[in-house]
Structure formats: C-alpha cells, structure tokens
Amino acid sequence: MKAIVYTEYGTPDNFQLKEVDKPAIKENEVLLKVYASSINSWDWDLLKGKPFLVRLIGGLFKPKNKILGADVAGVIEAVGSRVTDFKTRDEVFGDIAGRGFGGFAEYAAVPQKLLVKKPASMSFEQATALPQAGLLALQGLRYKKPLQQGQYLLINGAGGGVGPIALQYAKSIGAHITCVDKKEKFDMLRSLGADELLDYRDADYTQTGKQYDYILDVIAHNSAADYKRALKPGGVFAMIGGSMGGLLFQMMLLQPLFSAFRNKKLGIMGYRVSQEGLNELSLLFEENKITPIIDKVFPLEETADAFRYFGEGNFKGKIVISVVR
Numbered sequence: 001m002k003a004i005v006y007t008e009y010g011t012p013d014n015f016q017l018k019e020v021d022k023p024a025i026k027e028n029e030v031l032l033k034v035y036a037s038s039i040n041s042w043d044w045d046l047l048k049g050k051p052f053l054v055r056l057i058g059g060l061f062k063p064k065n066k067i068l069g070a071d072v073a074g075v076i077e078a079v080g081s082r083v084t085d086f087k088t089r090d091e092v093f094g095d096i097a098g099r100g101f102g103g104f105a106e107y108a109a110v111p112q113k114l115l116v117k118k119p120a121s122m123s124f125e126q127a128t129a130l131p132q133a134g135l136l137a138l139q140g141l142r143y144k145k146p147l148q149q150g151q152y153l154l155i156n157g158a159g160g161g162v163g164p165i166a167l168q169y170a171k172s173i174g175a176h177i178t179c180v181d182k183k184e185k186f187d188m189l190r191s192l193g194a195d196e197l198l199d200y201r202d203a204d205y206t207q208t209g210k211q212y213d214y215i216l217d218v219i220a221h222n223s224a225a226d227y228k229r230a231l232k233p234g235g236v237f238a239m240i241g242g243s244m245g246g247l248l249f250q251m252m253l254l255q256p257l258f259s260a261f262r263n264k265k266l267g268i269m270g271y272r273v274s275q276e277g278l279n280e281l282s283l284l285f286e287e288n289k290i291t292p293i294i295d296k297v298f299p300l301e302e303t304a305d306a307f308r309y310f311g312e313g314n315f316k317g318k319i320v321i322s323v324v325r
Contacts, residue, residue, distance in 0.1 A: 003105030004303045005066050009049025012307040017300070020067075023102070023109035030086055031078040032110050035124040035324040036297075037069040037103035039310050040132050040161065041241055046101075047307060069103025069321070070095050072110070073118060073127035083112050085275075091118040093127035095135065095273045103128075104303055106323055116278040119286055126285070129292035129318035133161035134281040136240050136271060140216045141166055143238035144265040147214050149174035154205060154230070157218030158194070159185030161318045162240060164293040166216055167192050172289040178212070180205050188293065188316045206230045216240065228264050237266040293317025299325060 001022045006014045025031045045051070046058045046068060058064055073093035076086050086092065094115035102108040118127045140162070141147045153170050155163050158179035170177050171193035178196040179189045186197045198205055206226035215230060215237045227237045284290045295315040298306035300323045310319050 001106040002300060003067050004069075004300065006047065006063060006068070007066060008062060009047070009055075012047065012304040012311070014047070015304040015307070017303075020105070022107050025078060025080050025109045026111075027080040027082040028113075029080045029109050029111050030076045030083055030092075030115070032072060032074045032092065032108045032115070033077045033324070034072050034103060034106060034108055035074040035322075036072070036128040037321045037323065038071040038128045038161075039306060039319045039321070040070055042070060042097065042132075043068045043101075044307065044310055065101045067102045067105050069101055069105070070097035071128045071131045071133075072096055072103040072108060073124040074108075074324075077107070080112075085112045086115070086117070091120075091124075092116060093118045093122075093124075093131060094278055095131035097132070098273060104300065104321055104323075106300075113275060114273055116275050116282065119282050122282070122285055124324075125294055125297060125320045125322065126292050128320060129161070129294055130165075130281050130285070130290075131273070131278060133292070133318060134165050134284075134290065135273060135277050136162045137166035137169060137216075138277065138280065139271065140238045140240050141170060141214070143267070144236045147173065147175055150176070151213035152176045152178070152211075152232070153214045153216065154178045154180065154212045155216045155218070156180045156200070156205065156220070157241075158189055159316050160218060162216075162218050164188070164192055164317050165290050167194060168290045169284065172284075175214075178205075178210075182314070184314065185316050192293075211235070214238075224266055227266055231264045231266075233264065235264050237264070239266075239268045294320055296320070297322050 003020045004015050005018045045054045076090045092115040096110050153175045159181035176195050179194040180198045180200050183199045206222050211232040213235050218240045220239045295317050297320045
C-alpha cells in the first residue's frame with residue numbers, strides 16, 4: 001500500500017511517499033481502507049519533534065510511529081474474529097492516535113472501539129475533519145462544568161480546527177461568544193455566529209478588562225494569573241493547547257492547589273476518544289448544529305505541501321488529506 005512515511009524529526013521535506021506492507025489486524029481490530037485523513041496540531045508537533053516533551057510520546061531520538069494521521073474516515077475491508085460492532089463495507093470514522101496514528105496511508109489497522117459508523121449524509125472529508133477537533137471542542141466546553149445558555153464564552157485560536165466546532169456548538173445552546181484570531185478569519189467566524197471578534201495582534205484578551213464565564217484556549221501562552229483576571233467569579237478556563245513551558249507547570253502542579261481555595265477553575269483539559277463521543281458528533285451533525293469547516297483538500301502524494309500550508313497558520317478550519325479520489 002502507499003503511505004506517507006517519515007523517519008527523522010524536522011520539516012515536511014522529511015515526508016516520503018512509499019510502498020509499505022498492508023497492516024495485519026488483531027482479533028479486536030478492523031482493516032480500514034482509508035478514504036480521507038486530516039491534519040491536527042499533534043501531527044505537526046510529532047513531525048517537528050518539538051516541543052521536546054512530545055518526544056516522550058513519539059520517540060526520544062527518532063519517530064516511533066513512522067506514519068502520522070490520527071483522524072480517519074473510510075470503509076471497513078476486513079474484521080477481526082472478536083469484532084462485533086462492524087462488518088465489511090461499513091463506512092466509519094474515528095481518531096486512531098491511540099493506536100499509534102497511521103492515517104496518512106491507504107490502509108490502517110484500527111481497534112473497533114476507536115471507530116463509529118459514518119452517517120450517510122456526511123462525506124468522508126467531513127467525517128475525517130470531525131473526530132479530534134469535535135471531541136476537543138465538546139470536552140473543552142464541559143471541562144469542570146458545562147457551558148450554559150446565556151453565559152459568556154471566549155475562544156482563543158478560534159479559526160483553526162477546534163474553534164469552529166466549539167463556536168457552533170456553543171451557539172446552539174445559546175451562549176454569547178467572543179472569538180480571538182486573525183482578522184483574516186473573521187468573516188468565517190462571523191458566519192458561524194460569533195458575537196464579538198478580536199484580533200490577537202491588536203490586543204491581548206487577558207488585558208482588556210473584560211471577563212468571561214468560560215474560556216476555551218487552543219493556544220494558551222499567558223500566565224495563570226492573566227487567565228484568572230479574565231474569568232468571572234465561578235468561571236472556567238480550559239487549556240486545550242499552547243505553551244509547554246512555565247504555564248504547563250503552573251497548570252499541572254500549582255493550579256489544582258490554588259483552585260481548591262478559589263472559585264475560579266483553571267486547568268489542562270484531558271482528552272478521551274470514545275464511541276459515545278463520536279456518536280454525539282454524528283448526531284449534532286445530522287441535527288445541523290455543527291458542520292466541520294474544511295479549508296483545503298490535498299491528495300495523499302501532496303501531504304508535505306499540506307503540512308507546509310498548515311505551518312503557515314493561515315488555514316480556516318481543517319486541512320484534509322484525500323487518500324481515495
């Protein structure tokens with residue numbers, strides 16, 4: 001089968017399109033013919049091998065997983081002897097990071113627990129744009145306590161993969177939403193229901209004097225004190241991504257202690273893939289409450305170009321890799 005392989009950390013130039021063996025499946029796995037995959041920040045970090053902490057997961061000196069790609073959508077070609085949820089020719093999608101990635105290839109061996117059936121009304125490109133971004137959005141807006149109707153939400157880094165899903169979901173429950181990103185993404189965010197827009201190049205949202213019931217931050221890099229200042233009493237700050245330095249230390253070690261004595265909750269949101277969560281994304285899609293935003297679709301052989309585009313940071317929504325065209 002064809003796959004995008006890398007054996008050294010670095011730039012997209014390290015990607016090579018190669019012929020590799022089709023993966024063998026275990027008794028609880030399915031063989032997935034991948035139709036589409038999509039790029040997440042985890043893929044980008046694992047390609048670069050930076051920040052250094054990602055190497056504790058991906059391999060200290062060289063990549064442990066030679067084929068990246070967590071989000072997948074495709075058709076089941078074979079099932080293991082203990083697979084009960086699926087049969088051949090089922091159309092499915094999911095997040096296979098827990099299996100060791102492998103989405104940028106024609107086939108992947110996937111535990112059945114990481115997949116759900118794809119609605120007929122959802123394209124393969126839409127399906128692969130949903131899993132990680134959608135689960136992070138929903139779990140982020142339920143961190144510590146769920147976002148409620150009428151509350152004020154701020155999404156920092158709102159124009160990437162997670163932000164548009166979080167924005168649409170928050171709008172569906174009646175929240176007032178401020179989105180922070182580049183002004184070049186404002187038209188897209190406004191069309192999805194953003195109430196207020198802020199270009200991070202013009203102002204730091206933690207310094208404006210405004211406070212929010214809920215902050216979902218995809219690219220957090222300020223201090224914990226800054227985020228507490230931007231929260232209303234009883235507010236929640238959920239860090240999905242961002243600084244791996246001092247802020248990470250504060251969030252992991254200090255904030256749990258501080259939060260025990262204060263009514264503002266700050267922390268790093270954990271991430272969990274479940275069939276229940278993926279099925280909820282399907283239902284929200286079918287109810288027209290969320291629609292994945294796709295910026296560009298690249299063929300498998302142009303995966304390196306897709307990552308270069310991702311690295312520029314100007315994409316709106318998700319970048320999809322089409323494996324079957």
